[in-house]
Amino acid sequence: MPSSHPLRFAFYLAAVITVTLIHDPRMLLLVLAGLLLLSGTGRPALLLRAGRPVLWILLLLSSGILVMGWLTGQPVLHALLLINLRVLVLALLTAWMLRDVDLDLALARLPRVRRWLVIVRGQIQLFRRLAQDYRCAQKSRTVVAPTMHQRYLGSAAIGLAALDKGVHNAEMVTQAMRSRGALHD
C-alpha cells in the first residue's frame, strides 16, 4: 500500500475498475486472497465490514440464480461464483480503502469537493447526535412502548426539530467563521 493518501485513493479507483473487467472466478478468488494477504492485521474485521453491506444483496441474487438454474436446468455455478466473488472483492476493496485512506488527505487536490464532503459529514454527525438525543429523551419520558402511529408522529417531530437545529447550527457556524475571515475564498 503506498504511503500517500491521494495515491492510495487512486490505487483504489483503478483497482475497482480493473475488478469489473475480470470475468474468471478463479482469478477473482486469487485477487480476494491477495487482498486479504496484503491488507495486514485485522483481516476478519475487514472481511466482516466488507460482507455486511452486501450480504443481503448476495443472498438474494444467489438464491435467484439457483432458482433460475433449477427451473431452466442450466449450470449456474460459474455465474454464481463470478457475481459473488466480484461483489465481495469490490466490497473488500472499499472496506480496506475506508480503513486505510484518509479522504480529507486523499482529496487535498480537490478543495471544493473536500470542503463539501467535510461540511456534509459534519451535518450527518450532527443529525445522528440530535436524533439520538431526542430518542433518548423520548424513551426516558415514556413508560409504555409507543404505538406505530405515535412512533411516526414522534419521528416527524424529532426530524423537524433536528432540521431546525441543524440549519440554525450551520448558519451560526458559517456566520462565526465568516466574521473571523475564514470563508473569504
Added chain:
Amino acid sequence: MHIPDGLISPQTYLPALVVAVPLWWWAARGFARQVGDEALPRLAVFTALAFVLSSLMLPLPGGTSGHAVGVGLLALVFGPWVAFLTYTLVLMLQALVMGAGGITALPVNALAVGFIGAWTAYLLFHFLRPVHAHFAVLAAVFVSILFSALLVALVLGLQPLIAQGPDGSPRFFPFGWSVTLPAILLPHLFIGAAEAALTLLVWRHARRRCWIPSACGREA
C-alpha cells in the same frame, strides 16, 4: 434503490460516465449563481438530510422496509441542478464513507436517481402546482421515485443482454426485465408513497421557515 458495485458492466457505467460528467460540470457551473451565500448552510443540512433519509429504513406493511431517497425534496427546495449535484455527493458519501452503493455504479445512480429523479419531481411539481400545492408535492415525489426505480430496473435488466460470457452466462447482474421490473417497482410503490408524505412534511416546514425562495418571494 441505488445499484451497488459489481452488478453493472463497463458497457453501462462508462457511457453513463460520459453522459454524467458534462451534466456535473454544467450543474457545478451554475451552482454559485443558484445557491446564494445565505442558502449554503441550509443546503449542507438538506444534503445531510438526504443522506440520513437514504440510510433510514421505513417500516412497510408485511414487516418489510425500504429506504427513502430525498432527491425530490432537494429538487423542490433548491432546484433540479443543485439537487443533482448534491445527490451525487450523497451517493459519493454513501460509497466512500459507508461502503454502500459504489464507485463504478456512481454515474448510473447519479443519472437515474439524482438527475432524472430531481427533474421529474421539479417539472411535475411546477406543472401540478396550480391545481393544489400539497397534491403537487405528493404526486411529484411519488412519480419521481417510481421513474427512478423504473430506470434502475431497466439498467439492471439490460445487463444479461449486453454482458454475457462465450457460453451465454451472465457476467454481471443475471436477471432480465421480467424479474427486475416487478421486483424493483412494486416495493417502490410503498417507498414512493412514504417518501412523498415525508417530503410534504419537510416541504411545508421549509416553506413556513421561508427556506424556499419562490415560496417567500425573495432570493435565498
